[in-house]
Amino acid sequence: MNHVSELIRCTDFAAIKHKDQRRKDIEATPYINHPIGVAKILTEEAGITDIPVIQAALLHDTVEDTDTSFEELNQHFGPEVCGIVKEVTDDKTLSKMERKQQQINHAPHASYKAKLVKLADKLYNLRDLRRCTPCGWTAERVQEYFVWSSKVVAGLRGTNRKMEDTLDDLFKERDIII
Ligand SMILES: Nc1nc2c(ncn2[C@@H]2O[C@H](COP(=O)(O)OP(=O)(O)O)[C@@H](OP(=O)(O)OP(=O)(O)O)[C@H]2O)c(=O)[nH]1
Numbered sequence: 081m082n083h084v085s086e087l088i089r090c091t092d093f094a095a096i097k098h099k100d101q102r103r104k105d106i107e108a109t110p111y112i113n114h115p116i117g118v119a120k121i122l123t124e125e126a127g128i129t130d131i132p133v134i135q136a137a138l139l140h141d142t143v144e145d146t147d148t149s150f151e152e153l154n155q156h157f158g159p160e161v162c163g164i165v166k167e168v169t170d171d172k173t174l175s176k177m178e179r180k181q182q183q184i185n186h187a188p189h190a191s192y193k194a195k196l197v198k199l200a201d202k203l204y205n206l207r208d209l210r211r212c213t214p215c216g217w218t219a220e221r222v223q224e225y226f227v228w229s230s231k232v233v234a235g236l237r238g239t240n241r242k243m244e245d246t247l248d249d250l251f252k253e254r255d256i257i258i
């Protein structure tokens with residue numbers, strides 16, 4: 081199958097899976113805007129043309145946030161895409177604090193392709209936080225998310241200059257020393 085239809089298949093799959101999910105902003109933006117935006121950062125800003133990386137970006141939150149299983153991803157999109165999504169999926173059996181710590185610990189050991197998806201995910205979410213504060217979040221919680229993200233990004237360095245430089249500007253704006 082050609083690359084365009086591979087990408088549309090992923091977009092369609094993710095849109096169906098995330099259909100009842102909304103972002104945490106006041107406007108309750110459809111959640112699918114996030115994976116599509118992560119894929120766009122990779123193609124438009126980071127210069128990535130590797131199709132499995134873009135597919136994984138489109139699908140990256142389906143297992144973590146919906147009823148999707150890795151078997152399903154493997155069946156529909158094959159082992160490479162499924163493997164990248166697995167690498168960027170938090171273990172939901174752990175507590176939130178443990179999950180956050182695991183992201184910091186695991187980041188340096190992720191594959192190059194998974195690191196690309198993680199960088200784009202963090203960049204999207206930090207820009208989103210800058211755009212507006214999620215419902216119920218205090219300014220302190222926003223700042224903590226920036227500080228935690230900077231620790232995850234520290235383990236992803238040396239992967240993509242463009243995304244790392246853009247992230248660094250966002251950290252500097254928040255007085256986070258990197
Ligand atoms: N900035 C922002 N984030 C929102 C919004 N709506 C949903 N999110 C999601 O919330 C997650 C960050 O919030 P947390 O409180 O840290 O995590 P939680 O959802 O597990 O409780 C991100 O998940 P994630 O993509 O899995 O990434 P991460 O948890 O690895 O950072 C992000 O995509 C929004 O309006 N603004």
Ligand SMILES: [Mn+2]
Pocket residue numbers: 114140141201
């Ligand atoms: Mn995400």
